[in-house]
Amino acid sequence: MSLNNPTAGEQWLSKTALPESPFVSFAKSVYPISAEAQAYANEKCFSHRLRKNEMLMVAGTICSHIFLVRKGILRGYAKDGVKEITTWITCERELVSSITSFDLQIPATENIQAIEDCELTGLHYNDLQYMYEHFPEINIVGRKILEKYYRDAEERAYIARLTEATSKYKHFIVTKSHLLNRVPLKYIASYLGMTLETLSRIRSKLSQNKQ
């Protein structure tokens, strides 16, 4: 292709110069992916915004997309009777989806809510399956990402079983310090499986010990 030929140059631009999707940058940070896979993802990924408190996903519906968080924080929660149980809290550079619903394309048991204004990049389930089938390296990316998320889920299951409320909160401070000043305490308390009163008591005790 000669860049001296403006028509050819424009055609080339329109075919390949789609801006790189944040999803592609994210995948490339895990494992190198082919130009074809990048072009496909750049074409299929889309931007999605949510206002604070808006729902990304409601229990009972099928989760048809996976999202990368570019900006903001979201939480996953399930109902236990009338009570809400926050099961995860996620911020920038993390993936968000209702995993069982997305993988199996069945109705979700959990809800996903923005707890700050959010900017997300989305990819449809069918487009991800297409990529798994046509670009072998996407399976390496998927496998590596799942290894990390599986380790995190195991960690969450372990922390939830700790009986000592102070141990749970200390663990949260160490591993999620970046969320401490951004997430309302009621969600942190629910995530840690304790009442807001217990969490406030622990925080005040720890802060006294520091002084």
Next chain:
Amino acid sequence: MSLNNPTAGEQWLSKTALPESPFVSFAKSVYPISAEAQAYANEKCFSHRLRKNEMLMVAGTICSHIFLVRKGILRGYAKDGVKEITTWITCERELVSSITSFDLQIPATENIQAIEDCELTGLHYNDLQYMYEHFPEINIVGRKILEKYYRDAEERAYIARLTEATSKYKHFIVTKSHLLNRVPLKYIASYLGMTLETLSRIRSKLSQNKQ
């Protein structure tokens, strides 16, 4: 190669007629894998037996193998002070490993113990990495297995957060009924995050309601 030449025939047998490893059958039930990948796994997988109560893995050591359970039950547990917290219970046709230690090749924080006599098939970390690098379809197998295990870990994290002990036990009966008569109650109680006394009380109440 002519089968009329007995030497060539024997050589062929010794190279390819290794019995199919249970690991290979397991992988094939997830996604088709090449003859080369099968031959490699058949050569590298090995059998391992454990007596009831014997340890497969001790916290502080690096988990160098992943195992498929052919027979028996194992549990993963971590220490919370002097208390043992059972984080998972696994039986036949499931994989066993200390996932964070295995993935990152760092010392484990959990222990793995046989709670029945066990027969396992093992594969070394290096051999699995070799397969990921040389047989692209193994990444599809790995990705699909991880999707399932990630869903299960999310489920465990959710169950551990349920506040109602009876709900937790009812959920266990529905999802793990095959373990009910094989696993000592003290481990089920620990897995469900309740005391043995609470579990016994719930069981006796549910059994009275049935009559």
